[in-house]
Amino acid sequence: MRPPAGGSTPVKAPAAAVPAAGSGPLARLGITRLGEARHLGLVIALVLLAVVGLVTVPETFATASNLVSILSLAATIGVITVGMTFVIIGGGIDLSVGAVMALASVWATTLATQSYGPFVMILCAVLVGTGAGLVNGLLISYGRLVPFIATLAMLVAARGLAQRMSNRKTQLVQQGNEMIVELSTTRVLGIPVLVYVFAVVVVLGWVLLNRTTFGRRTYAVGGNPEAARLAGIDVRRHTVLLYALSGLCCGIAAVLIMARTTTGSSTHGDLYELDAIAAVIIGGTLLTGGRGTIIGSILGLLIFTVITNLFILNGLNTSDQLIAKGLIIVVAVLLQRRSLESRT
Numbered sequence: 308m309r310p311p312a313g314g315s316t317p318v319k320a321p322a323a324a325v326p327a328a329g330s331g332p333l334a335r336l337g338i339t340r341l342g343e344a345r346h347l348g349l350v351i352a353l354v355l356l357a358v359v360g361l362v363t364v365p366e367t368f369a370t371a372s373n374l375v376s377i378l379s380l381a382a383t384i385g386v387i388t389v390g391m392t393f394v395i396i397g398g399g400i401d402l403s404v405g406a407v408m409a410l411a412s413v414w415a416t417t418l419a420t421q422s423y424g425p426f427v428m429i430l431c432a433v434l435v436g437t438g439a440g441l442v443n444g445l446l447i448s449y450g451r452l453v454p455f456i457a458t459l460a461m462l463v464a465a466r467g468l469a470q471r472m473s474n475r476k477t478q479l480v481q482q483g484n485e486m487i488v489e490l491s492t493t494r495v496l497g498i499p500v501l502v503y504v505f506a507v508v509v510v511l512g513w514v515l516l517n518r519t520t521f522g523r524r525t526y527a528v529g530g531n532p533e534a535a536r537l538a539g540i541d542v543r544r545h546t547v548l549l550y551a552l553s554g555l556c557c558g559i560a561a562v563l564i565m566a567r568t569t570t571g572s573s574t575h576g577d578l579y580e581l582d583a584i585a586a587v588i589i590g591g592t593l594l595t596g597g598r599g600t601i602i603g604s605i606l607g608l609l610i611f612t613v614i615t616n617l618f619i620l621n622g623l624n625t626s627d628q629l630i631a632k633g634l635i636i637v638v639a640v641l642l643q644r645r646s647l648e649s650r651t
Contacts (some may be wrong), residue, residue: 314420319645322400324519325526329618340623345590346591346600346602346603346606347532348588348595349607349610352610353594353606353609353610353613356613357613359479359602360613360616360617360620362462363621364617364620364621365615367615367620368620371497373616375498375499375502376616377597377612377616378501378505378606379491379501379502379567379606380615380616381500381505381609382499382502382504382505382613383505383560383563383564383579384560384579384582384583384586384612385505385509385605385608386403386407386505386508386556386559386560387553387560387583387605388586388587388605389403389508389509389512389601389605390512390552390554390555390556390557391554391556391583391584391586391587391604391625392516392590392599392604393510393516393525393543393549393552393553393593394511394550394552394553394586395529395587395593395594395599396525396526396529396546396592396593396599397525397529397546397549397596397598398528398529398530398532398596398597399454399546399549400455400458400584401440401443401550401553401575401579401580402455402459402461402462402580403439403458403459403462403577404456404461404553404557404560404576404579404580404583405459405462405515405576405577405579406469406554406576407436407439407440407554407574408557408558408560408561408575408576408579409465409466409469409561409572409573409574409575410435410439410465410466410468410469410472410573411431411432411433411557411558411561411576412564412572412575413469413472413473413478414432414435414472414570415428415431415432415435415436415561415562415565415571416428416478416479416480416565416570417472417571421480421481421484423557424483425484425485425486425487426566428487428562429487430581432558432559432561433555433559433562434558435558436556436557436558436560436623437556439461439465439553439554439557439624440551440552440553440554440555440557441551441554442461442462443458443483443486443545443547443550443553443554444546444547444548444550444551445547447550448459448533448542448543448544448546448547449547450509452639462580466573467546467606468650469555469572469573469590470573472573473571473572475573477571477574478570478571478572479570480565480569480571487562487565487566488565489560490504490566491566491567501563501566504559504563504587508556509601509605512601513601513602516601517601521545521548524540524545526540526598527540527550528540528545528546529593529595529596529597529598530594530596530597533598549551560576564576582608583633584634584636585632585639586605586607586608586610587604588607588636588639588640589603589606589611589635589636590602590604590606590607590640591638592604594640611632611635613632614632614635618631
């Protein structure tokens, strides 16, 4: 059938650009059959790690205080992981998340900012994080820089700016701003408020990815940018929004780490980018983009957090912990490649 004169036939994005619907009970959660199997594997891995904890340190691992400690540690990195999931599904990567979080915490804890109260501190942290993410997105989309290079430059610049602003000193949350600290000290049903903040971010991230046009466009852009462009998606603008979202999550994480440590420091978030990227990969998100889930990323995060907790409880060296994490990342990527090759 001929297109009308002077017009053009609209081009639809290929089905591969959008996650295929599953047929199981979890399909309503936006999880495919492959995702169900992968998530089941992650749950089994968590159970096995719990068994290891019960065997090696039975007197401390299963205590309520230790479980709360695991959740509190996961909360800060977890918020960053949600933003990282969007970026990687969209075909990018963000190496600057830890440094941006540190910069946001330092900026929010300067005496000038603290003098205006906790709400201004929170707003400052969120705006600084979002602003840094926006710069990343603009450099990548309109400056045509490779995401690796752009975010690496932001990592160095943000960490350096945080050091200059704080004069390489740790800045304490001053009296009068206890509301931020109470996010960590106040408990509801025995769980710190910051864990609930993390849960809210996860739920909102899931809804945004699975129940909105923004989420569908994210899968399309990551799966096939050219097809997404032909389908009418402004790929450059969407990429900017993805990195701004990642920065927003860094700002929220900065508030949480200020609550946990009562400080703002240029050393906050060291290697957080490693943990976030690793959690996303373990959760089944493709490094090439176009496939992934929030639920998978959170399960991957919990696996890494429990591993860290087990290393601490057993008194093992942190260098061994890093080696173990590196091996897990390599194995996860190899399994991803094998899975893709078996499907082609």
